[in-house]
Amino acid sequence: MSGPERVIEARHLVRAYDDGARGQLTVLDDASLEVNAGEFVAIVGRSGSGKSTLLHVLGGLDTGYRGQVTVAGLRLDGLDDAALSRFRNETVGFVFQSFHLLSGVSALENVLLPARFSARRVGGLEGQARQALERVGLAAHAARSPGRLSGGERQRVAIARALFSSPRVLLCDEPTGNLDTATADEVVALFKALNQQGLTIVAVTHEDRLRAAASRVLTLTGGKLS
Amino acid sequence: MSGALWPLVKLSLARDRRTAVSSAFGLAVGVAALVFFVSLGLGVGRIVREKIFPVDTSLVEVVPAQLSFGLLGGGALDEATVARLEALPGVERAFKKMNVRAPAVTIYRGDFFGRPLHMGLEILAVGVEPDFVKGDVMLGEFVDPGPDKPIPAIASTRLLEIYNKSFAPQRSLPQLSAQLLAGFIFPIDFNRSFVTSTPPNASAIPAQGQLVGVSDRGLLAGITIPLETAKRLNAAANLDAKTFTALSLKAVDPSQVPAIVAAVKGMGLRVDDQDRRMAENAGAAVAISTSSLALLSVLICLLAAFNIAHAFSASVRAREKELGVMRAVGASRAQLFRLVLAEALLLGLVGGVVGTTLAVLGGAGLDAAAARLLPEFPFKPETWFERPAWLLAFGVLLGVAAAAAGAFLPARRASRTDPVRVLAG
Ligand SMILES: Nc1ncnc2c1ncn2[C@@H]1O[C@H](COP(=O)(O)OP(=O)(O)OP(=O)(O)O)[C@@H](O)[C@H]1O
Numbered sequence: 001m002s003g004p005e006r007v008i009e010a011r012h013l014v015r016a017y018d019d020g021a022r023g024q025l026t027v028l029d030d031a032s033l034e035v036n037a038g039e040f041v042a043i044v045g046r047s048g049s050g051k052s053t054l055l056h057v058l059g060g061l062d063t064g065y066r067g068q069v070t071v072a073g074l075r076l077d078g079l080d081d082a083a084l085s086r087f088r089n090e091t092v093g094f095v096f097q098s099f100h101l102l103s104g105v106s107a108l109e110n111v112l113l114p115a116r117f118s119a120r121r122v123g124g125l126e127g128q129a130r131q132a133l134e135r136v137g138l139a140a141h142a143a144r145s146p147g148r149l150s151g152g153e154r155q156r157v158a159i160a161r162a163l164f165s166s167p168r169v170l171l172c173d174e175p176t177g178n179l180d181t182a183t184a185d186e187v188v189a190l191f192k193a194l195n196q197q198g199l200t201i202v203a204v205t206h207e208d209r210l211r212a213a214a215s216r217v218l219t220l221t222g223g224k225l226s
Numbered sequence: 227m228s229g230a231l232w233p234l235v236k237l238s239l240a241r242d243r244r245t246a247v248s249s250a251f252g253l254a255v256g257v258a259a260l261v262f263f264v265s266l267g268l269g270v271g272r273i274v275r276e277k278i279f280p281v282d283t284s285l286v287e288v289v290p291a292q293l294s295f296g297l298l299g300g301g302a303l304d305e306a307t308v309a310r311l312e313a314l315p316g317v318e319r320a321f322k323k324m325n326v327r328a329p330a331v332t333i334y335r336g337d338f339f340g341r342p343l344h345m346g347l348e349i350l351a352v353g354v355e356p357d358f359v360k361g362d363v364m365l366g367e368f369v370d371p372g373p374d375k376p377i378p379a380i381a382s383t384r385l386l387e388i389y390n391k392s393f394a395p396q397r398s399l400p401q402l403s404a405q406l407l408a409g410f411i412f413p414i415d416f417n418r419s420f421v422t423s424t425p426p427n428a429s430a431i432p433a434q435g436q437l438v439g440v441s442d443r444g445l446l447a448g449i450t451i452p453l454e455t456a457k458r459l460n461a462a463a464n465l466d467a468k469t470f471t472a473l474s475l476k477a478v479d480p481s482q483v484p485a486i487v488a489a490v491k492g493m494g495l496r497v498d499d500q501d502r503r504m505a506e507n508a509g510a511a512v513a514i515s516t517s518s519l520a521l522l523s524v525l526i527c528l529l530a531a532f533n534i535a536h537a538f539s540a541s542v543r544a545r546e547k548e549l550g551v552m553r554a555v556g557a558s559r560a561q562l563f564r565l566v567l568a569e570a571l572l573l574g575l576v577g578g579v580v581g582t583t584l585a586v587l588g589g590a591g592l593d594a595a596a597a598r599l600l601p602e603f604p605f606k607p608e609t610w611f612e613r614p615a616w617l618l619a620f621g622v623l624l625g626v627a628a629a630a631a632g633a634f635l636p637a638r639r640a641s642r643t644d645p646v647r648v649l650a651g
């Protein structure tokens with residue numbers, strides 16, 4: 001097969017929630033998506049349109065959907081918890097709007113978190129974590145705890161954590177949503193640099209600057225991508 | 227569990243040190259109480275068994291029936307009956323015993339191990355076969371010496387203990403040991419009594435006894451002498467010198483005792499199990515008090531488990547977001563379950579080890595205090611405690627088990643953390 005490698009292939013995704021008295025709320029309604037290796041895809045849409053939901057499905061965090069998802073050659077629908085967890089551990093990296101770092105623990109220890117759940121027994125974990133911190137420009141702050149880092153630095157620690165296992169794709173949910181303009185610019189620049197190094201990125205966003213950095217922009221409306 | 231989780235276990239315990247310490251402390255208290263009371267119960271039980279009622283579990287004491295069964299002469303312990311008893315299955319051998327059926331007194335006037343002593347005492351004498359007390363004879367042969375020679379006599383270990391711990395101190399008499407006693411000669415007048423009227427036609431038979439040893443098998447309130455001597459004395463006093471007072475049946479194995487007892491009863495004879503019963507009753511009393519205190523301790527552990535359940539529920543709730551992040555970076559449900567459980571197991575291990583150590587130290591302290599502060603009394607032990615390895619292991623295990631039980635539901639709750647829900651926003 002020629003052409004770029006397919007990293008994500010999602011077909012006919014349907015995700016509905018029980019919405020109390022009003023019955024079902026269908027958030028994803030026959031959504032399909034393909035992402036090739038090396039792409040930087042931005043997904044935009046109104047608040048509540050289902051962007052986070054889509055990201056959770058693609059990253060193997062959500063299992064309550066119908067449809068087929070293949071990421072890095074692995075069919076996710078139907079995998080059991082252990083296999084799905086292993087997939088999250090090795091194949092994707094999540095970056096969240098509110099960083100979600102472990103408090104009271106050094107940046108290095110935060111970056112090492114995926115290793116604690118990994119079945120892969122490799123040495124030099126700490127060196128690997130330091131390398132990830134270096135990639136986001138925080139090598140000097142390895143020993144600091146999140147409480148003593150700025151918002152931008154925290155998000156970069158979170159990105160280092162997502163990079164730790166050398167994932168095939170980075171899934172980012174409003175990664176600049178909690179940052180001021182200047183810091184957000186830095187983080188976007190970091191994503192751009194990482195993408196130029198070959199990393200595939202899918203980012204959900206409201207923000208123009210992230211949309212501008214992306215190589216492709218998709219809009220989620222009415223549960224479908226266009 | 228995979229060792230990779232340990233850094234996280236240590237991390238979360240270190241972050242919430244206060245909860246960790248209080249959880250482990252509760253467990254330590256329960257474990258300490260349990261190990262302490264059980265080791266005390268075992269220790270006291272051993273004192274009862276080995277010192278106060280040293281019952282040989284493979285011995286059956288056969289005594290004649292109270293009523294004679296006429297025709298066959300049934301119920302008496304004559305040589306024929308002894309032969310039949312000895313032939314019972316499971317009986318290794320039989321030891322014949324015959325009381326000196328005449329009353330006897332000892333009137334001592336003179337030097338008693340360096341102190342002047344003047345005392346008259348009614349005594350009982352039982353004759354036994356030499357093999358019965360073989361191991362305890364320290365001086366000469368345990369055989370009938372014939373008239374005019376001192377009769378070898380064995381005293382009871384328990385009597386010596388009572389003498390040393392309460393009788394001697396009250397009368398400022400010296401402390402005695404088997405070694406000191408061996409060779410001691412004292413007068414005995416058979417056919418004489420302070421308490422019963424002796425038959426008018428009987429005249430006192432003066433004799434001497436010589437202590438040759440001390441034995442658990444010795445008669446408590448009297449002396450134990452060679453069987454042939456007892457026969458000779460009974461004959462001299464025109465009393466029954468043919469039938470035996472009792473027969474000790476030595477079972478091949480203690481497990482055969484019940485069958486032997488049944489066979490003996492089937493022959494119309496009685497079994498004197500007074501000592502055994504007293505030992506059993508005392509043992510049961512110790513066992514019951516130990517069990518109730520152990521139960522109390524288990525309740526404390528249960529309380530500690532509830533405390534851990536409570537603390538861990540709160541901790542899991544507070545760490546909801548963290549657990550969600552862990553799910554996002556690749557933790558499986560099973561791993562989160564193990565993570566929380568491992569935290570509890572570590573606390574349980576610490577609580578169990580600390581509690582067991584406290585119990586051992588507390589017992590040792592109590593032993594030391596008892597040795598210094600309590601006055602001497604019969605059967606006063608050097609240690610009140612017995613701590614077999616299984617008890618210490620059980621203490622540690624109890625801590626671990628209680629912690630695991632307490633943390634089970636919180637761990638399950640942690641494993642069910644829904645990352646999508648907790649990571650939203
Ligand atoms: N667990 C749930 N139960 C019921 N409804 C839910 C649940 N989770 C999400 N929803 C609903 O699904 C819809 C999509 O939610 P989602 O978080 O994917 O939106 P979003 O596009 O990420 O919004 P935002 O931009 O505000 O983050 C919303 O209407 C939301 O209320």
Ligand SMILES: [Mg+2]
Pocket residue numbers: 051052053173
């Ligand atoms: Mg969202």
